[in-house]
Amino acid sequence: MHGKLIVIDHEKCTGCRQCEMVCSVFHTGASNPSRSRIKIVKWEHVGCYLPMTCQSCEKPFCAEVCPTKACHIDEENQRVTIDKDKCIGCKTCIIACPFGAPLYDKTEKVSIKCDYCDGNPQCVVFCTVKAVDYIEADRINLAKKREVSLKLADMLKHAR
């Protein structure tokens, strides 16, 4: 998948939840983190935070299971989007997504997900520690990914 993507660095995240706040204000006009398209997964007892949002998968499972094709790949921008007018609120995409990205908006009664704020993601603009970034998909640092994978393999080996 080409185009720009939101990239997370969980080591920088302080769990301030400002991204959730600005996201909900931008999309709904109200400061209501439950309606935010980005969510912070928290492990408060160890002070660990992980911002999660749509990963725009190459083969999006949410689009595969959507019965109305509301959840689809936007060919122009090469990202996964939900067409609110087509969505019937069956929540299948929410159950299908391994990242827990789409959310059910109880007010609008449809599934919602990150739409990159029309090219200027507010979570990226307001994240002072730069835990959330918006960069070209092909510029995502593969060396860093490899390093993280090796670290994970090493940790799992030690955990046994």
Place this chain on the structure above:
Amino acid sequence: MEIEETSQEKALKLIRPQREWRWEIAVYLYLAGMGAGAYVMGSFLIWLGYSLTPSRSLVLFGVPLTLTHAALLWGPILVAIGAPFLILDLGKKHKFFTACLNPRTSWVARGFIILSAFIVLGLVVLAVSVLSPETSGSRSVLWFIFEIISVMFAVATAIYTGVLLKSMRYTPIWNTPFLPTLFLASALSTGSMVVVLSVMSYGLFASSGDSLLPLIHGVIRAEQILILIEGFILAVYLWAVYRKGNQGKSSVHLLLFGDLKWLFWGGIVALGFFFPVILEVLYSRLPGYPMLLVLTGLFLLCGGFFLRSGVIAAGIKEQFPMHRFVEAKMSLAFSQEKR
């Protein structure tokens, strides 16, 4: 080690049932499975030549209903009653008819088509059997093929109820081939009980009394075998899910010892398996008490509903790689803390 165990126990206690799909979907899957099962069992009874000629036939709106129709009637009707529950779960209920636009990859869309086709075919078979008994009685090849197609759609409906959940590949308790098998066995078991109950109530209204007993006893024998098969599949299913990894283990834990334990032990095991087996054994010794059979039927039908509810509620998603990475890091932090 102690710290690790405590944190694992804590984590298991924190696991909560899945809340996206709730009782509406359970009712939808339950009625679809039960209706399809009743239709399959009813059709097999007709093909096996079980139809009886009661001393007095039941007349509904001027149309005489024979025994086999009573069994067939419930198939499409139960599925048709269940379908609106799927609509009830939708956010935009008025747009439900667009739920069939992506049958290429979506099982919700495929289900919409399979269920609609079954309802139409089932009602056509029923209408022809009632309004033109000579067509259905003539055993013409064309009519027999039509009946087979309708039964195939009924089987597809019963299997679909499990396949819909199985298609969610990141939920270990759903994504297993044992689930459609379990739901098919449950559909046939609850469906055959619907046949027994409808035949019994038909006998009550048509006062055909003892002439219905051989049929009821035949179905009950099949029913006993089906309950045992279903119980065996449930045990294998839970064992297979438990061995699937952390989230499979969590789902089984949630079902057996967590928030859903009352639903599992009370609703699924006691109502769905234990009481029906005991009551059927009792009935075989005391055939003069048909009330035992009615109770068996009611318990079994409740058990079938609780089975769907339990499986749906226990659907815990697999952790995504990043989540797993952070969790692994956390465990490391715990073991370092211990040292």
